[in-house]
Amino acid sequence: MAGRVKMEKLLLRNVDKENSHTIDVYLKNGGYQSLRKALKEMSPEDVVEEVKLSGLRGRGGAGFPTGLKWEFAAADVKEPKFFVCNADEGEPCTFKDRVIFEKDPHALIEGMLIGAYATGCRYGYIYLRGEYPIGRKILERAIGEAYEKGFLGENILGTDFSFDLYVHSGAGAYICGEETALIESLEGKRGEPRIKPPFPVNAGYLWKPTVVNNVETLANIPLIIERGGKWYSGIGSPDCPGPKLYPVSGKVKRPGVYELPMGTPLSEIIYEHAGGIVQDRKLKAVFPGGASSSVLTADEIDVPMDFPSLAKAGTMLGSGAIMVLDETDCIVRAALRLIEFFRHESCGKCTPCREGTDWLVRLVRRIEEGEGSEEDLDVILSVSETMENSFCGLGMAAHNPVASSVRKFREEFLTHIELGRCPYRRG
Amino acid sequence: MTLTEFREEVRKLKESNKYPELKSYLLPALWMAEKNFPAITHDVMRVVSEELSVPLVEVEEVARFYAMFHTEKKGKFVIRVCTNLSCMLRGGEEVLSELCRLLNVKPGETTPDGLFTVEEYECMGLCDGAPAVTVNEDRYTNVRLEELPEILRKYGWKG
Ligand SMILES: Cc1cc2nc3c(=O)[nH]c(=O)nc-3n(C[C@H](O)[C@H](O)[C@H](O)COP(=O)(O)O)c2cc1C
Ligand code: SF4
Ligand code: FES
Numbered sequence: 001m002a003g004r005v006k007m008e009k010l011l012l013r014n015v016d017k018e019n020s021h022t023i024d025v026y027l028k029n030g031g032y033q034s035l036r037k038a039l040k041e042m043s044p045e046d047v048v049e050e051v052k053l054s055g056l057r058g059r060g061g062a063g064f065p066t067g068l069k070w071e072f073a074a075a076d077v078k079e080p081k082f083f084v085c086n087a088d089e090g091e092p093c094t095f096k097d098r099v100i101f102e103k104d105p106h107a108l109i110e111g112m113l114i115g116a117y118a119t120g121c122r123y124g125y126i127y128l129r130g131e132y133p134i135g136r137k138i139l140e141r142a143i144g145e146a147y148e149k150g151f152l153g154e155n156i157l158g159t160d161f162s163f164d165l166y167v168h169s170g171a172g173a174y175i176c177g178e179e180t181a182l183i184e185s186l187e188g189k190r191g192e193p194r195i196k197p198p199f200p201v202n203a204g205y206l207w208k209p210t211v212v213n214n215v216e217t218l219a220n221i222p223l224i225i226e227r228g229g230k231w232y233s234g235i236g237s238p239d240c241p242g243p244k245l246y247p248v249s250g251k252v253k254r255p256g257v258y259e260l261p262m263g264t265p266l267s268e269i270i271y272e273h274a275g276g277i278v279q280d281r282k283l284k285a286v287f288p289g290g291a292s293s294s295v296l297t298a299d300e301i302d303v304p305m306d307f308p309s310l311a312k313a314g315t316m317l318g319s320g321a322i323m324v325l326d327e328t329d330c331i332v333r334a335a336l337r338l339i340e341f342f343r344h345e346s347c348g349k350c351t352p353c354r355e356g357t358d359w360l361v362r363l364v365r366r367i368e369e370g371e372g373s374e375e376d377l378d379v380i381l382s383v384s385e386t387m388e389n390s391f392c393g394l395g396m397a398a399h400n401p402v403a404s405s406v407r408k409f410r411e412e413f414l415t416h417i418e419l420g421r422c423p424y425r426r427g
Numbered sequence: 428m429t430l431t432e433f434r435e436e437v438r439k440l441k442e443s444n445k446y447p448e449l450k451s452y453l454l455p456a457l458w459m460a461e462k463n464f465p466a467i468t469h470d471v472m473r474v475v476s477e478e479l480s481v482p483l484v485e486v487e488e489v490a491r492f493y494a495m496f497h498t499e500k501k502g503k504f505v506i507r508v509c510t511n512l513s514c515m516l517r518g519g520e521e522v523l524s525e526l527c528r529l530l531n532v533k534p535g536e537t538t539p540d541g542l543f544t545v546e547e548y549e550c551m552g553l554c555d556g557a558p559a560v561t562v563n564e565d566r567y568t569n570v571r572l573e574e575l576p577e578i579l580r581k582y583g584w585k586g
Contacts, residue, residue, distance in 0.1 A: 092550040172494030188453030190492040249513035249554035
């Protein structure tokens with residue numbers, strides 16, 4: 001591994017600077033130059049083309065091509081249009097967007113401005129998760145600074161382009177990260193997903209065209225405009241290029257957010273960047289893309305961390321949150337905790353998810369407590385299959401951590417059943 | 428805050444022109460209520476309902492849907508202990524039981540003096556500092572059991 005080229009910091013280029021959250025520091029480092037370039041030298045269509053050329057795919061979990069989303073929104077003529085930043089960051093063990101809006105909020109604001117210009121949006125909201133009150137203060141301050149300097153408001157930089165931006169705080173509901181539930185929540189309702197289509201780009205907030213993009217997605221935009229889509233498309237995996245933020249947590253020596261080219265092998269992220277496993281223990285299992293991803297075993301971690309490679313490996317990139325378990329951790333306990341989360345967060349609208357998550361919690365808990373039977377494992381897999389018919393992505397993916405654990409660590413489930421207790425339980 | 432003052436604040440919120448329609452002010456109004464009252468009671472909801480022209484039942488539904496809104500009386504300080512995966516792997520459950528032992532409450536309960544509510548909570552995005560605890564808006568990361576009494580004392584715990 002000697003001689004590996006260290007990637008230039010792109011998304012995290014500013015975060016280590018003192019007062020990186022202030023507009024003065026952002027401007028001193030070339031901030032808002034991309035906005036200037038977009039408004040003065042490019043038409044909205046040019047911007048969409050450049051983003052399409054970059055190959056950027058959304059970082060919120062679904063990986064939808066950003067340029068294409070913008071093209072759809074730009075084509076819709078209903079007015080007014082809204083540009084919404086999804087800063088709900090609710091996927092367990094995901095803490096990458098937080099780094100951007102706490103340390104480099106102007107990069108996000110600039111990305112939103114360029115997106116709003118490209119798609120013809122007049123108003124914007126940052127839907128921020130309720131658990132991030134510090135982020136709220138930083139973002140509101142940054143928005144205030146941007147108004148003062150004339151980057152927000154009417155006739156920005158002396159052009160016809162006007163854009164107003166506000167922060168909207170969520171209040172503790174994971175489902176509000178799903179874009180249509182987010183829109184319902186913005187409208188002052190309970191966060192329940194809407195049926196798609198119509199998609200938000202045509203019928204979103206107040207049924208008007210609405211672009212919803214993730215924080216990390218938008219932080220890429222100023223870079224793409226500054227250096228060009230072609231340059232961007234050369235970074236990392238060819239079919240989903242760019243830099244990627246990987247939040248790593250659990251049993252690694254150096255938990256944190258690592259910026260690496262999309263497609264960096266999972267093993268490299270864990271062992272080189274995050275320092276390997278605590279106390280040099282053996283790695284047991286990894287959830288490579290947040291709580292809704294299927295688990296990988298120690299033999300499966302040479303996989304490139306990008307959308308297609310992880311899909312091929314039977315799991316998903318999701319938010320890119322890497323959760324690492326070592327040999328002393330119980331996989332049954334881990335699966336139980338994740339499905340408990342989904343049961344708590346299920347909005348209750350549809351039966352497969354509402355009932356399915358409840359069933360899975362009860363079945364896995366029974367096994368964890370030593371009261372389970374081998375048939376329970378088959379029931380878990382068949383309930384999981386039924387959950388595929390859920391109304392939205394929450395229910396469709398909630399069973400992944402449980403079903404994959406049963407499939408890949410069946411022996412460990414059986415040990416719990418045979419011993420009548422958890423073999424890992426301390427004390 | 429009195430209900431009259433609260434009504435004034437909701438009116439100011441409406442004047443901010445942040446949203447093109449009234450109902451969208453519901454979450455911001457409930458946030459204001461959450462921060463200024465021990466509980467979002469029916470009286471508080473009624474003010475919101477009147478000012479935003481949203482039926483009372485809908486205000487209540489929304490207030491109950493979101494985990495961060497308290498419709499029952501909460502303590503002056505809400506302590507949230509994360510026990511989601513990364514915190515669980517690094518001792519979050521032990522932190523929760525030690526806190527409950529020190530304060531002599533169960534998760535979800537409030538101390539009799541009304542000072543603390545302890546909540547078992549889902550991931551708060553502080554997983555690189557697991558186990559994580561928040562007290563109102565303050566964050567504590569890499570929390571060790573021994574430092575819990577010291578943290579509590581900062582908020583007026585006499586134990
Ligand atoms: C249950 C569920 C939760 C989600 N949570 C988030 C989230 O917290 N943040 C986010 O950006 N996207 C989240 N998404 C994805 C959004 O629905 C949407 O795809 C994304 O915001 C689009 O932005 P992008 O194209 O920039 O990725 C979630 C999806 C589902 C199904
Ligand atoms: S899948 Fe779950 S979260 Fe999604 S609509 Fe159905 S009940 Fe609600
Ligand atoms: S798992 Fe505890 S803060 Fe994320």
